[in-house]
Amino acid sequence: MSAPEVQPGWLARHGLARPVAMAMLVLFLLVPLLPGEYWTQVSTEVLILGLFAMSFNLLYGYMGQISFGHAAFFGVGAYASAMLFVRLKTAGGSIGMLDFFLSLLAGPPVAAFAALVVGFFCVRLTGIYFAMLSLAFGELLFYIVFSWYSFTKGDDGIQGLLPPLFFQDAVNYYYLTLAIVTLAFLVLWRITESPFGYIMRTLRDNQRRAAFLGINVRLHMLINFVIAGSFAGLAGALWGPFSRSVNPGLLGWQESGVAVFMTLIGGAGSLIGPLLGSVIYTLLQAVVKMYTVYWPLTIGTIILLIVLFLPGGVLGLIEKRLKARRSAGDGET
Amino acid sequence: MEAKDLKWDALTEHLKLSRRDFVFSVLASGALSLAPRLAAAQAAAAPYKIGVLLPSTGTGANYMAHCIKGLPVAIAELNKRGGLLGKHPVQMVYRDTETKPDVGSREAKSLILNDKVNAIFGTYSSAVALAIQEIIHEHKVLHFAATSNSSKITQENYTPYTYQFCPDSNMQSGAVVVAVSRMAKKNNWKSYVSLGQDYEWGRDTHKGFTTGLAKVSPEIKEARQMWFKLGETDFTSYITAIMAAKPDFMFGAVAGKDAETFMQQAGQMGLFKRVPFPGGLIAVNDLKAQRKTLPRGIIGLARCPFFAHLKEPIMQAYIKRDRAAFGADGYPDDWACMYYDALGGLEQGAKKAGSIGTEAIVKALKGATIDTCRGKRAFRDCSNQLEVPSYVGEVWDSPDYPFPIYKPDTMVLVEAKEVWTPTCQEVEQLKKKRA
Incomplete structure (x- = not known):
């Protein structure tokens, strides 16, 4: 798998x-100043999927490995959160603020x-x-969630994830999401700019040389894989109360494809690229679907153009x- | 002028008003008298928006094609009568759910918040229906379900805003149980094999059938059950395994494109010649699409086959209109028929309520009896499930149609009351608490 075109940083x-x-x-x-609740809802989705795509970019942009099963961790996070949510709900069907955050x-x-667990095997390749094994594990987790009716409710999914009254308001939930995503962004930034982040770049550029330098390649890849999975899980946890339900599709390869698309659109060359990709992808989807049912054709064409040009x-x-511009400036002086 | 001024003076003096006050009073009273007319005119213009959430891509797209093209025709006919209450023209906004719960939720939000729809019609998949119920309940929008038929939609996940126009999975399984137990007695059947789609509807349907059959005919045993993933393209191993098990019959919880693929492959391998298959879902669209390949004599299950209600005036008009719109072969399929009834239910609910307000329609439709393509039918008070029958019959070539239908003398129409499970008391206990 070739490394991304533009180098991070x-x-x-x-x-x-x-x-x-x-x-x-x-x-x-400033988003909530837009008229109507709808665009606040869309922007919440932008942020959650943006965080998911940023976590994917830790693997692709920084470590140089593409994962087609990254949504498994998004979905596992969503399900873990949803299952605890349902258990903590009161007899009246509502959830307290503390329980919600828990x-x-x-x-x-x-x-x-x-x-x-998944990374233990994937980082050996x-x-x-690596891409195929991550896809296989992703599909395995998908089928476990899809088929295990007594535990996960199977393909029905889990419904009724209504947050506390204060966060049922779209603007309040949006600001909560913005706060968490901003915090996550700062942590990810710190990680990618730390010595560990630079080891990732080294692994992306030349694993053999990194090994000769004494870097434990598999261990560092595994740590990065776990960090990426945990941030995807955080995005998944935010998704449930936003969507009021979770379903096995969140773990599927098509959801993994969304993170790949967003990263390709925005650019893997920075932490912020996938977030920008999420802005473009999600807004475009919201607008295009208002006018036509040909969204898959539209996004397919856009990805084709991006990959080519x-x-x-x-x-x-x-x-x-x-x-x-800088080269031209240097030439002039 | 002078004469006029004199009249003015006499009038204002008589009324003890200044000329200016008189003019203002006249203008104000004129405006007041016009207000109700203006309001009425505005009310006449207020459209009623319906959001349609059905898949035109993904699993189920082939089942929903006639609904998607048929609903605008039905709505146009309704609007010729002036729309709801004869004055609210109906507008339809369509969105593709791709048969994915997340997409369904997102599009439901878009329809409610952005397009400001008053009601949502849909969906195909039960998993999508369960997901959008959270959205429609929160925003208090009417939801008319007519294809997704998991019993959870009207029981565990009950919301007063959802109305079900399709026999639910328990009712359908119950209908197959009634039909199969009759056939089993006649043919001395003792064992069967089950094949199902490995998802909510398949599991739910299978559970309903096995539980029901065990009660009615405990001597009939399930020899084996097999599950396949949605979108399966090769059924060879399943067909071979069924034939190897040598059951007296097989039960199938198979629908959509998968049903078409299975039928074709099983027919080619001669499965239906060796193992009877009563109660597999064979809707009108299947009869039309597989008119050449569908084995004759196979026993199918349907939800709203037009040929079962040819004497109903609503069905007669519906068939005539759809054939005029879509050609001689344009007979409505089960799915389109049920959505047509949903539109009729909305119209009659608004009429009974005398309003297009959501809460008024909810109140009006509670336990109401409505006219449908399937005759007069009532909503079950505890769950908003319409009391509709299921149909089991033998596939047969009719001289009247360009595709096979169910042979009239073999068709068993199982009424909802014969297969009502669970009881209303049990439904109340199943309903989850909503915050």
Whole structure:
């Protein structure tokens, strides 16, 4: 599997990382000012799926391995949270604030554990074999959830995940999601800019050389796999109360494809790229579906065009322009 | 002018008003007298929006094709009468659920929050229906289900806003039990093999059948059960295993594209010549699509076959209109028929309520009896499940149609009351608490 076209960290190299992140944060803060509840709902989805895509990019953009089974951890997080949610609900069908947050917290550790088990096997392989094994494990987890009626409610899914009254308000749940995603973003940023993050880049560029340098390749890949899984689990935990239900489709390969699409659209060259991809993908989906049933055709065409003409995604294009401008500037002086 | 002014003066003096006050008073009273007319005019223009959530891609798309193209025709006919209450034209907004619960939830939100629909018609899959019920209950929007038939929709996941126009999985299984027990006595059947789609509907249908049959005919034993994943394309191993088990008959919980594939492969391998298959879902669209390949004599199960109610005036008009719109072969299938009844239910609910308000219609439809393609039918008071029959019959070539139908003298119409499970008291206990 080839590494992403644009290398991570270029935004920081251009001194743009903070301004871009701040600009996005300000825009996200202003979303509830838009008329009607609908766009707040869409933006909540943007944030949750953005976090899911960012967690995927830890594997793809930073470690150089593509996973087609990453949604398994998104789904495991969603189910862990939902199952605890249902248990903590009162006889009247509502949930208290503390219990609600407890149920949200259940997602990441359970997803991390699932990632530890799956990752133990996956990190022994690289490239297409890593991708295929991750897909196989993803489908395995999907079928367990799909078929285990007595435990997971099978393909029915789990319904009735209505958050406490305060968070039933779309704007309040949006700001909760924004706060959690911002916090997660800062933690991910810290991780990717730490020595561990640079080891990931080394592993992406040349695993053999990294091994010669004394880096425990499998262990570092496994740690990264678990971190990515836990953040996907956090996104999944946020999904249940947002959607009011969870279902096995959240673990399926098509959901994994969503994270891949978002990362390709936004660009794997930065942490923020997948989030931008989520903005573009989710908004486009919301708008296109209002006018036509041909959404799969639309997104297929867009991905085709990006792969052919914008291999670094939208942010990759911006970087190329910036590089070109800088080269022109250097030439003039 | 002077004469006029004199009249003004006399009038204002008589009324003890200044000229300016008089003019204002006249304008105000004029405006007040016009207000009800303006309001009525506005009410006449207020449309009633229906959001339709059905798949045009993914599993079930082939089953929903006639519904998706047929509903606009039915709505146009309704609008010719002025719409709901004769003054609210109905508008339809369609969205593809892709037979995915998440997509269904998202599109339900979009329809309710963005398109401001008053009611949602759908969905195909029970899992999608269960997911969107959370959204419709929260936003207090009417939901008319007519294909997704898990019993959970009207029982465990009950909401007063959902109405079910399709026999639920328990009723359908019960109907097969009634039909099979009659056939078993006649043919001395003792064992059977089950084959089902490994998802909610398949499991639910199988459970309903095995439980029901064990009560009615405990001497008949299930020799084996087999489950296959949705979208299976090769049934060879299942067919071979069924034939090897040598059962007296087989039970199938198979629908959609999978049913078509299974029927074709099983027919080619000669399964139905060796093992009777009573009660497999064979709807009108299956009869039309597989008119050349469907084995004759096979015993099918249907939900709303037009040929069972040819004497009903609503059904007669419906067939005539759909054939006019879609050609000589445009007979409505079971699914379109049930959604047509759903639209009729909405119209009659609004009429009974004298309003298009959601709560008023909910109140009006509670336990109401409505006219449908399947005759006069009542909603079960405890669950909003319409009291509709199921149909079991032998596939047969009719001289009247370009595709096979169920042979009239073999058709068993099992009324809802024969297979009502659970009781209303049990339904009340099953209903989950909603916050």
